[in-house]
Amino acid sequence: MIKTFSTIxxxxxxxxxxxxxxxxxxxxxxxxxxxxxxxxxxxxxxFWATWCGPCVKELPYFEQTAKALKDKINVNLISIDYVQxxxxxxKFVARKEIISKVYLLDExxxxxxxxxxxxxxxxxxxxxxxxxxATGEKAFVEHELKEGELEKLIEEISK
Amino acid sequence: MKTKILSVFALALFFxxxxxxxxxxxxxxxxxxxxxxxxxxxxTLSKYADKGAILIFDCNTCPYSKAYRDRIxxxxxxxxxxxxxxxxxxxxxxxxxPDDSFQAMKDYAKEHGYEHAYVQDADQSVAKAFGATNTPHxxxxxxxxxxxxxxxxxxxxxNSRDASAAxxxxxxxxxxxxxxxxxxxxxKTKAIGCSIKWKEA
Numbered sequence: 616m617i618k619t620f621s622t623i624x625x626x627x628x629x630x631x632x633x634x635x636x637x638x639x640x641x642x643x644x645x646x647x648x649x650x651x652x653x654x655x656x657x658x659x660x661x662f663w664a665t666w667c668g669p670c671v672k673e674l675p676y677f678e679q680t681a682k683a684l685k686d687k688i689n690v691n692l693i694s695i696d697y698v699q700x701x702x703x704x705x706k707f708v709a710r711k712e713i714i715s716k717v718y719l720l721d722e723x724x725x726x727x728x729x730x731x732x733x734x735x736x737x738x739x740x741x742x743x744x745x746x747x748x749a750t751g752e753k754a755f756v757e758h759e760l761k762e763g764e765l766e767k768l769i770e771e772i773s774k
Numbered sequence: 775m776k777t778k779i780l781s782v783f784a785l786a787l788f789f790x791x792x793x794x795x796x797x798x799x800x801x802x803x804x805x806x807x808x809x810x811x812x813x814x815x816x817x818t819l820s821k822y823a824d825k826g827a828i829l830i831f832d833c834n835t836c837p838y839s840k841a842y843r844d845r846i847x848x849x850x851x852x853x854x855x856x857x858x859x860x861x862x863x864x865x866x867x868x869x870x871x872p873d874d875s876f877q878a879m880k881d882y883a884k885e886h887g888y889e890h891a892y893v894q895d896a897d898q899s900v901a902k903a904f905g906a907t908n909t910p911h912x913x914x915x916x917x918x919x920x921x922x923x924x925x926x927x928x929x930x931x932x933n934s935r936d937a938s939a940a941x942x943x944x945x946x947x948x949x950x951x952x953x954x955x956x957x958x959x960x961x962k963t964k965a966i967g968c969s970i971k972w973k974e975a
Contacts, residue, residue, distance in 0.1 A: 666837045667968060695966050697935050724932040724942070725965040738929075739908035739969035757907070758969070 635709035638717045640698060643728045646720055649691055650732070653748045656689040657769055660744040662732075664696045665707045669759035670741040674711070680765050681715050688769060690715040695740065747772045797905030798913075800961050803921040807900050809863065809893035812880040817861060817891050819915070819922060825857030826916040826925070826952060828945070831906040832862040832892075834882040835873045836968035839909045841934045843886060846910065849930070849945070850890035858914070858949050860890040865901035866909075870971040901970055908967030912945055916952050925952055928963030 639645075649660060661677055663670035674692070681690040692713065696704050698721040708717050722728050729738050733755045736742055745754040745768055754772050756764075798804055808818040819827060830846060832839050850860035866874035876894050883892045895901050904913050904924075914926035926948035931940035948958035 669969065669971075699935075723935055723939075726929060726932060726942075726944070726963045729964040729966070736964075737907035737911075738964045738966045740966065741969070 635705070636713070636717060638694065638701060638704050638708055638719050640701065640719045640721050643720070643722050643731070645718065646693065646728070647731070649718075650744070650746065654689060655749070656687060657773060658746040658748065659688055659690045659765070659769070660693060660746070661690070662693050662695060662740050662742045662744075664694055664740060665700070665704055666696070667740050673741055673760045674713070676760055676762060676765050677715060678713065680769070684766075684769065687773070692717045694719045743768075745769060745772050798903065798924050800924055800927060802924050804915055804924055805903060806922075807903075809895055809900065810876075812876075812883045812888070812892045812894075815891075817893050819861070822859060822861065822891065823857075823915065823917060823922065824859070826914060826922070826949075828853060828858050828860045828949065829904070829913040829915065830860060830862045830930075831865055831895075831901055831904070831909055831911040831913075831970065833864045833866045833871070833874050833909045833968070834878055835866070835871055836909045838934050838965075838967050842910050842930055845930055845937055847886075847888065847890065852946075853949055854890070856949075856953060858953070862888075862890055862892045863895050863900060863906075864892065865895040865898050865906065866971040867898070867973040869973070874971070898970075898973060906970060908965075908969055911967060911970075914945070914948055914952065914958075926958050926961050929965035932965075934965065 649658065659677065663674065665671070677690050677692065681688065692715050694704050694717060696719060698719060701719055704717070704719055725738050729736055733744060735755060736757055739757055741759055742757045743755070743760065752772050754768050756768065806818060806820045808816050811817050828849060832846065846860060846862060854860065864874055864879055868875040872878070879892060879894060906913070910930060912926065912928055912930060913924060915922040916925045926945065928944060930945045932942040932944065933940035944960055944963045948961065951958045
């Protein structure tokens with residue numbers, strides 16, 4: 616009996632871990648790779664954190680757009696939560712059933728990397744970088760996106 | 775021709791007399807401002823600052839502001855007596871962030887024993903003039919011939935998570951330089967922070 620229970624429990628645990636992605640911890644080099652690696656798709660890179668209200672509010676737009684335009688865009692969600700909060704981020708991602716790839720950027724000194732992402736970025740989040748590798752064009756916004764705004768930005772950069 | 779020169783002159787005068795509409799840059803003289811503090815005082819930059827001031831756009835709610843809270847208190851303890859007091863300015867719209875209301879600011883300052891001025895930028899005009907975007911976001915002004923010259927913009931140090939691990943104290947280095955009559959070696963830095971909660975336009 617106990618055996619059956621534990622088997623069921625393990626099965627549940629296994630299925631849970633199959634569905635929930637585990638957040639990948641990266642350093643700036645990993646982020647730089649995401650920004651620079653040529654891709655046929657439009658790369659959308661969003662900077663957020665679990666504690667950032669406006670960021671959490673706009674996340675569903677990224678998820679919806681990623682689904683709707685899955686052949687055209689690739690969404691990367693870069694959490695800047697502290698690395699010791701990794702478990703919290705993993706739980707958040709599982710609870711919200713986030714399908715877009717989530718990374719945690721483990722870089723504490725913003726002064727060393729913020730300008731490399733975008734010189735006009737003050738460091739406030741949410742912030743979103745959109746890259747069209749085919750044309751070399753980039754778009755950057757440093758505010759909470761409203762419904763429909765992301766699609767519009769993608770459309771403009773796709774021209 | 776004469777009218778043209780005159781009108782150009784008039785235009786120049788007009789602009790010279792108009793406060794800057796854009797945001798301040800390093801080296802700019804900033805406009806004076808008066809904001810209400812949690813202790814009920816009116817804090818006017820020109821009266822409060824002696825040699826200068828450390829202006830920190832801050833709030834009750836941002837995890838980064840919380841992480842820096844003790845360091846901000848320490849900065850006032852260290853630099854107020856040297857002529858550079860800290861003025862912490864909360865510009866968050868209380869409609870969007872109720873825990874940043876004036877009453878909440880009063881409670882927060884009391885709970886955490888604030889000695890430094892904690893003021894509310896109720897119409898967000900000071901934050902806009904300085905181009906503040908996040909919390910905590912620091913601006914150091916230095917008094918020169920009665921004007922307040924913007925001399926440092928950016929972060930407090932390079933480790934929000936752990937004060938003891940911060941090995942680049944950007945702000946302290948800048949103020950120390952100003953106190954010894956030099957220009958800060960690093961006058962502009964960047965850090966991750968919570969965006970200021972702006973009122974709906």
